[in-house]
Amino acid sequence: MTSLAQSRGAGVTPRRRGARIGVGWIGVVPFGVYALLFLAIPAVLAVASGFFTQNGTFTLANFDTFADPTTQKDIIGSIGLSAVTAIAGAIAGAIICYALLPMRADGLVRTVVDAASSVFAQFGGVMLAFAFIATMGNTGLLGLIINGLFGDNTYTSPLYTVPGLVPVYLFFQIPLMVLTFMPAMEALKPAWGEAVATLGGTRLTYWWRVGIPVLAPAFFGCAILLFANSFSSFATAAALISQGGLISLDIFRASTSETVIGHANEAGSLALAMVVVMIVLMTAYGALQRRAAKWANR
Amino acid sequence: MKTRYLAGAAVLAAAALALTACAGTATPASNNTKTLTLAQAQKATSIADFGGMDGLVAAANKEGHLNVITLPPSWANYGQIIQGFQKKYPGIKINSENPDGSSADEVAAAKAQKGQSTAPDVFDIGTAVMDQNLDLLAPYKVGSWKDIPDNFKDADGTWYYDYTGLMSVGYDSKKFPNGVKKLDDLLGSEFKNAVAIKGDPTQANEALSAVTMAALQSGGSVDNIQPGIDFFQKLKQAGNFLGTLPKQATVASGETPVVIQWSFNNVGWGPAAGSAGNPNWKTVVLPGTGLGSYYNQAINKDAPNPAAARLWEEYLYTPAVQNLYLAAGAYPSQLAAMKKNGTVDKSVLAKVGDAPSDFVQLDSDQAAKASTLLTAKWAAAIG
Numbered sequence: 001m002t003s004l005a006q007s008r009g010a011g012v013t014p015r016r017r018g019a020r021i022g023v024g025w026i027g028v029v030p031f032g033v034y035a036l037l038f039l040a041i042p043a044v045l046a047v048a049s050g051f052f053t054q055n056g057t058f059t060l061a062n063f064d065t066f067a068d069p070t071t072q073k074d075i076i077g078s079i080g081l082s083a084v085t086a087i088a089g090a091i092a093g094a095i096i097c098y099a100l101l102p103m104r105a106d107g108l109v110r111t112v113v114d115a116a117s118s119v120f121a122q123f124g125g126v127m128l129a130f131a132f133i134a135t136m137g138n139t140g141l142l143g144l145i146i147n148g149l150f151g152d153n154t155y156t157s158p159l160y161t162v163p164g165l166v167p168v169y170l171f172f173q174i175p176l177m178v179l180t181f182m183p184a185m186e187a188l189k190p191a192w193g194e195a196v197a198t199l200g201g202t203r204l205t206y207w208w209r210v211g212i213p214v215l216a217p218a219f220f221g222c223a224i225l226l227f228a229n230s231f232s233s234f235a236t237a238a239a240l241i242s243q244g245g246l247i248s249l250d251i252f253r254a255s256t257s258e259t260v261i262g263h264a265n266e267a268g269s270l271a272l273a274m275v276v277v278m279i280v281l282m283t284a285y286g287a288l289q290r291r292a293a294k295w296a297n298r
Numbered sequence: 299m300k301t302r303y304l305a306g307a308a309v310l311a312a313a314a315l316a317l318t319a320c321a322g323t324a325t326p327a328s329n330n331t332k333t334l335t336l337a338q339a340q341k342a343t344s345i346a347d348f349g350g351m352d353g354l355v356a357a358a359n360k361e362g363h364l365n366v367i368t369l370p371p372s373w374a375n376y377g378q379i380i381q382g383f384q385k386k387y388p389g390i391k392i393n394s395e396n397p398d399g400s401s402a403d404e405v406a407a408a409k410a411q412k413g414q415s416t417a418p419d420v421f422d423i424g425t426a427v428m429d430q431n432l433d434l435l436a437p438y439k440v441g442s443w444k445d446i447p448d449n450f451k452d453a454d455g456t457w458y459y460d461y462t463g464l465m466s467v468g469y470d471s472k473k474f475p476n477g478v479k480k481l482d483d484l485l486g487s488e489f490k491n492a493v494a495i496k497g498d499p500t501q502a503n504e505a506l507s508a509v510t511m512a513a514l515q516s517g518g519s520v521d522n523i524q525p526g527i528d529f530f531q532k533l534k535q536a537g538n539f540l541g542t543l544p545k546q547a548t549v550a551s552g553e554t555p556v557v558i559q560w561s562f563n564n565v566g567w568g569p570a571a572g573s574a575g576n577p578n579w580k581t582v583v584l585p586g587t588g589l590g591s592y593y594n595q596a597i598n599k600d601a602p603n604p605a606a607a608r609l610w611e612e613y614l615y616t617p618a619v620q621n622l623y624l625a626a627g628a629y630p631s632q633l634a635a636m637k638k639n640g641t642v643d644k645s646v647l648a649k650v651g652d653a654p655s656d657f658v659q660l661d662s663d664q665a666a667k668a669s670t671l672l673t674a675k676w677a678a679a680i681g
Contacts, residue, residue, distance in 0.1 A: 070677040130547065138491045138540075139552045153490055160541040242497045242505075242543035243680055253501040256400045258424050259669040260500050264402070 047275060050268025062269040071250060075273060077162045078247040082230035085169040090223040092170070093177020097185045100178075105186070114182075117175035124172055129239035132159055132168050162245045165237055173226050180225060184218035217289045224285050228278060247274060333357070339604035343455060344439050345612065348605065351441075354612065357605035359389040364606040366392060367407055367418040368399040372546050372571060374461055374562040375626035382622070383613055390606050400502065401427035408434050412600050419607035421596045422460065424503045426665045428594055432456060436599035438608055440615040445635035450592065459592035460614060461628035463560030464583045464657060465511035468567065470555040472578040481515040481529065481584060484556065485536050493533055494540040494554040496563075499672050503591065506668060508558040509676075510660060511589045520589075520660050523668045524675075531679040539680060550576050560591075565627035565650070581627065588657035592631065617641035629653040 050062045065071045096113070103109050136142050136159050143155040158164040188211060196206040234248040244250060247270055253260075255267040332349040334342065334357060341347075348354040358364075364383075371377030380392055393416070396403055401424040411417035421428070421435075428435075437455040440446075451458035467478045473492075478484065484493050499505040513519065513526030533539040544554040549567045557564065561581055568579030595614060601607040613619060620630035621643040627650050636642040660668060 070681075073677075073681075133542070133548065133553050134551070137542075137551075137553045156491055156537070239543055239545075241541050242495075243541045244498055244677060249498075253498055255406075256402045257501045258401045258427050258503040259506045259665065260673055261426055261430055261666070261669070264406075 043271075043275065046268055047272045048268065049265050050270075050272050052265060052268075054262065054265060062263075062266045065250075065254075065263075065266045065269060066273070070244065071247075071270070074245055074247050074250050075277075077245050078231060078274075079277060081162055081165055081169070081246065082227045084166055085173050085230045086223050086227035088166070089170055089173030089177050089226050090181075090219065092174045093181055093222070094185075094219060096174070096178050097182050100182070101185055101188075113178065117178045120175040121172050121179055124233065125235040126239045128168060128171065129236045132171075132240070136167070159240055161241065165240065168236060168240070169230050169233065173229065176229060177222055177226060180222045181218060184215055184222075188214065217293070220285060220288055224281060227281065231274065231277070334605070336604065339608075340436060340599060340601060342604065342608060343437050345441055345608075348608075351612070354605060354609050355387070358387065358603070358609040361603040361606045362390060363415070363603050364390050364392050364610055365395060365416060365419045365601075365603065366610070367395045367404050367421070368397060368401070369394055369422060370397040372563070372566045372574075373397075374463070374560075374628040375566065375622045379614070379619055379622050382619065383610065386613070387609065390609070405431050405434065408598050408600070415602045417600060417602050418598055419601040419603045420610050421594070421598065423457075423594050423596060424591070425594060426503065426662060426669075428457060428596065429662050434599060435596040436601070436604075438597050438611060440611050442615045442632060442635075445632040445639075446615070447631070447634065450631045457594040457596040459631040460595045461562070461623045461630045462590040462592040462657075462659070463562040463628050464654070465507050465558065465589040466561040466564050466581050466583045466627075468549070468557045468559065468564030468579055468581050470549075470552060470576060470578050471580045473552065473555045477580065478556070478582055478584075481512060484538060485532055486538075487536075489536075489538045489556060491537065491540055492554075493538050493556045493558065494542060494544040494548075495530075495557070496559050497543055499676055500669065504559055504563075506665075506672065507560070507589055507591055509672065510668060511558065511584075514587050514589055514658075515584055520658055520664045521667070523671060527672070527675050527679050534680045541680075546571065546574060549579060550574060552576070560628075562623075562626040562628035570626070583654075588654050589659065590629075590657040591659045621646055624650060 051058060051060070053059050053061070100110055100113060132140075134140050136157055138155065138157045140157065143157060146155040147153065159168070192210050193206050196210060201209070232248060234252065237246055237249060238252060241249070244253060251267045251270045254270065255264050257263065332347070332353055334348065338347075339357060345351060345354055348357055366380070369376040369380065371380070380394060383390070384392060395407065395416070395418065399407075401421075404418060404421050404423055405427060407418050408421075435456045437452075439455040440458070443451075443455070446458055467481075467484075469478055471477065474488065476483075483489075495508040496502055496504040499509050509526040509530060510520065510523050511526070512529040513523040516525040516529050518525035530539060540554060542548065542554065544557045544559070546567045548554040549557060557567075561583060564579065564581035566575075568575050568581065569577050595611055597604070597607045597611065615632060617632075617636055620632050620636060621641075623630040624633065624643065625646045630636075633642065633653060637647075
């Protein structure tokens with residue numbers, strides 16, 4: 001109990017100190033090596049390429065791409081799409097988690113929703129694009145029904161624009177939210193609700209004073225995960241919109257172009273822009289989490 | 299995962315090399331054939347360096363592998379061409395990497411995988427990207443070198459044209475029974491949400507060619523593709539431009555009922571594809587100046603399977619394979635010679651129609667100018 005008393009408040013895991021660290025780091029090594037090989041090194045190499053010409057001389061010319069209105073529009077498009085699908089996905093996912101909360105964790109409904117979420121959260125790429133073309137494309141099921149009711153050519157598929165990607169992305173965003181947010185929801189103890197009720201609080205007081213403050217860090221953390229998930233998505237968008245509009249498509253275009261030759265390293269500077277957006281977001285999240293921690297301690 | 303796979307492949311390749319090396323010493327070579335080291339084979343410039351066809355086949359069989367890249371099965375009959383090679387040379391296993399990739403991907407793979415057993419052996423590559431990377435290529439002249447016209451090949455054999463399509467309009471004749479007779483037909487209201495091209499013209503050569511073809515049809519030229527950009531702007535404003543990327547599957551399902559692309563792809567996605575194609579798909583090359591673009595064959599100078607690479611080139615320039623290109627609507631570079639010496643498949647030629655004598659293609663300056671213009675104007679035109 002001493003360590004708990006030393007730490008700054010309830011709910012914070014007691015930190016292990018002293019000699020234990022000496023052996024403990026060995027357990028982290030595999031993850032560290034993995035992260036270094038498959039995350040850090042590729043990211044550094046990709047971003048570094050933005051500072052060189054294809055012949056290997058240092059240059060800042062690759063950053064000229066940010067003066068291009070198309071690039072600016074595409075960065076905003078990517079941020080907008082990611083923000084909308086992250087917020088909508090987080091809210092919808094949280095509501096589903098809330099609805100599932102009273103059910104037994106090993107019951108049929110929870111098991112089915114868990115399994116389905118695991119599958120749908122990973123369902124992406126060209127397969128997802130084609131599934132949506134079959135449903136919402138110009139000759140898809142929805143189009144056939146609407147054209148059948150209101151006459152030919154009434155339906156124009158929204159799929160082939162950046163806003164049209166919102167329902168497609170939500171298809172994997174909501175299940176991802178359910179998967180990542182459910183454990184946080186489960187940590188809410190029924191006793192807290194009973195305590196609030198005993199002290200004369202309403203259900204609203206409970207959520208406002210207890211539920212939301214406790215869940216806020218997890219909620220925003222999950223939302224950032226969703227944002228990054230959308231932000232870096234490529235294959236689905238590439239199959240649906242071939243004419244650009246997102247930064248991930250611009251990176252593809254720069255690095256593989258057959259027609260505009262000699263701009264491949266602009267992909268590196270565009271990648272840096274993505275990293276910067278994520279750093280800004282993570283910093284904001286860090287600040288928010290510190291604020292939320294204070295809030296929870298109040 | 300990939301690294302592990304590569305390491306595994308390297309071990310396998312090393313084992314295979316060791317085994318075949320043993321086999322090589324055990325089998326007596328015929329009088330003419332020569333046994334070349336890897337470095338020697340990578341520098342072989344003709345079949346004679348292997349002591350004739352038997353020597354080349356033996357050397358390629360010893361390698362046992364051939365890495366090809368960016369060859370979609372539905373593109374210019376490559377599905378059948380690859381199958382044909384496997385049948386003819388069952389001892390050589392073809393590894394077909396990244397079929398839907400671009401010419402730039404070929405170069406990137408050759409650079410990134412240099413010295414590894416998975417590096418591409420041969421390229422089927424667009425001129426603009428190739429011109430920037432000539433130092434990656436090994437000169438080689440196929441046996442039928444004289445049948446390739448002089449302006450279709452590098453004098454040293456660094457590259458040589460293989461085939462060209464013509465920019466064409468493919469459409470679903472069930473949906474559009476009146477067909478497409480001129481480009482401006484596509485601006486009509488019946489073509490709402492119907493017309494797609496093969497990607498972003500600032501990325502894909504096939505899409506740039508669609509814009510160039512539209513320019514030729516609208517008073518522009520290979521030196522000035524602005525009228526083509528204007529056409530697509532009008533198409534977009536009319537609500538007829540479809541931003542999705544057409545695939546064989548979207549043509550079969552009817553989601554992309556009009557596709558402007560190379561004739562060999564429109565032909566290949568139609569009835570010729572059997573159950574995977576669209577039986578009502580029609581291909582039209584519009585009257586007026588046609589637009590073509592020869593793709594080049596070339597060998598990677600660091601090819602891990604240099605003999606197999608050279609055998610593949612010999613195979614591609616046999617009349618049988620040249621006729622396979624032709625059957626898909628891709629005009630092979632030896633077509634003129636084949637018509638003269640009678641090796642062309644006349645029924646195929648009659649079905650596809652002879653190559654027009656007056657089609658144009660962008661030279662590298664024109665292509666550079668076109669892409670500069672597109673970089674500046676395209677996104678705004680269709681945005």
